[in-house]
Amino acid sequence: MIPVVKSLSVEGAVSSSADKFLTRRPSQEEAEAAVRTLILWAGDNPAREGLAETPRRVAKAYKEFYKGYGEDPHHILDRVFEEVEGYGDMVLVRDIPFYSHCEHHMVPFVGKAHIGYYPAKGVVGLSKLARIVDVYARRLQTQETMTAQIADMIEEALEPRGVAVLIEAEHMCMSMRGVQKQGSSTMTTQYRGLFRDDPAEQVRFFTMVKSPGL
Numbered sequence: 001m002i003p004v005v006k007s008l009s010v011e012g013a014v015s016s017s018a019d020k021f022l023t024r025r026p027s028q029e030e031a032e033a034a035v036r037t038l039i040l041w042a043g044d045n046p047a048r049e050g051l052a053e054t055p056r057r058v059a060k061a062y063k064e065f066y067k068g069y070g071e072d073p074h075h076i077l078d079r080v081f082e083e084v085e086g087y088g089d090m091v092l093v094r095d096i097p098f099y100s101h102c103e104h105h106m107v108p109f110v111g112k113a114h115i116g117y118y119p120a121k122g123v124v125g126l127s128k129l130a131r132i133v134d135v136y137a138r139r140l141q142t143q144e145t146m147t148a149q150i151a152d153m154i155e156e157a158l159e160p161r162g163v164a165v166l167i168e169a170e171h172m173c174m175s176m177r178g179v180q181k182q183g184s185s186t187m188t189t190q191y192r193g194l195f196r197d198d199p200a201e202q203v204r205f206f207t208m209v210k211s212p213g214l
């Protein structure tokens, strides 16, 4: 089980897990001042007309980029539908788009997540799987961590017979800077339960993910 990410809520309350590194959430003014410092660092004048409002906009954008710290994935998955006429085959939601930021450079990585599970005690609303992806995507982490966190959360909340998560993404830190390899993609997988135990189930999952769409 991946440890819970240290977090602070978007609303301003500092969560208990954040206590170790933060006693007070920075104010809006402090966040804007930090953006002004970075503009100076980049080599521009934060006082010029075009940049004057930028620190406010950046702080606002950060609330959106990192709103996952203020969301509880347990709450999203707390509603299970049990009346499914005994449906027990794989449920697969594929091609869930996401935008995230790598924890190393705070630069976007963008891609798609695919989630499959074999229900045991019931199913969840399909949109909730996409919401789970967003909770973790809108935090700072690696793609591997995000993949494992999604699988862990679904396993914990639904206790399914198996969970499979596949994420494919392009990392801007590899394309727009650094090694500058545009178009390379990274695939990460996590298999739990019968997906982990039976390679044929992994093949079935992958075949369904990559089969022609609608």
Ligand SMILES: Nc1nc2c(ncn2[C@@H]2O[C@H](COP(=O)(O)OP(=O)(O)OP(=O)(O)O)[C@@H](O)[C@H]2O)c(=O)[nH]1
Pocket: 102, 103, 104, 141, 142, 143, 144, 171, 173, 174, 177, 178, 179
């Ligand atoms: N495993 C993993 N690595 C990542 C992820 N996102 C970014 N990275 C890598 O994190 C590494 C950080 O390496 P460092 O050598 O500390 O940083 P750097 O000097 O900026 O590295 P370069 O990107 O090679 O210029 C780089 O190799 C990135 O490609 C991710 O989600 N998972």
Ligand SMILES: [Zn+2]
Pocket: 102, 103, 104, 105, 106, 107, 171, 173, 174
């Ligand atoms: Zn990066």
